[in-house]
Amino acid sequence: MTRASFDKTAMLYNFVEKHIWEDYSSACDIINEYLTLEPEEKIIDVGGGTGLIGKVLRSKKQNDDIMVIDLSRSMLQKVKDPTLSVVQGDVTTFPLKDETFTLAILVNTLHHIYETKQQVALREVFRILKKQGRIFIIEIWHPNTFLSDLFIKIEKILVGKTHHLTADKMQLAIQDVGFHEIKVFFPKKYPYRYVTTAIK
């Protein structure tokens, strides 16, 4: 994916996410049900786009640091909450110090990164997490149904080809960079999405 891909769709992104498909509402439900925030978190929302997920995290946590980092400047320009810090950067070469964050969240980010670079991205996330820091990933599962094929085709037109990992491959990739206590599960209400959690 190139930066320009999401730059082009930034104008429409929030509208599509909120009103055309249930991507946003399902991510909110999953975060509210399965992500527990600890006191004094330092959170990074990787590929945080327009800050939709940052806003959900902010509603759960009033005072902690939440950074939204994204490749696309136009997506970041749509972040309206002034309590979120915003950084433009590529997850494969983060402009960030080692062991800075207690929690990294990635919602629908990894499948926009070429398969050969996904491991590099995960390694970078591992690097910037403190010891015992957590990763929380929400990804889309594509069991080759009509609807999932359609979704992939639409994404391809809008932002380019996507690179979906199966849940098994995700588990191996996370393990390979050094995470432990890895859990992968399919939320009952949204069986086409899966959640991966792990600890550094």
Ligand SMILES: C[S@@+](CC[C@H](N)C(=O)[O-])C[C@H]1O[C@@H](n2cnc3c(N)ncnc32)[C@H](O)[C@@H]1O
């Ligand atoms: C489908 S959007 C998801 C945005 C947000 N996580 C959400 O759920 O609303 C994917 C985002 O990943 C970002 N992205 C893709 N590749 C990236 C990279 N290498 N580094 C940082 N961000 C990236 C895109 O610019 C885009 O904003």
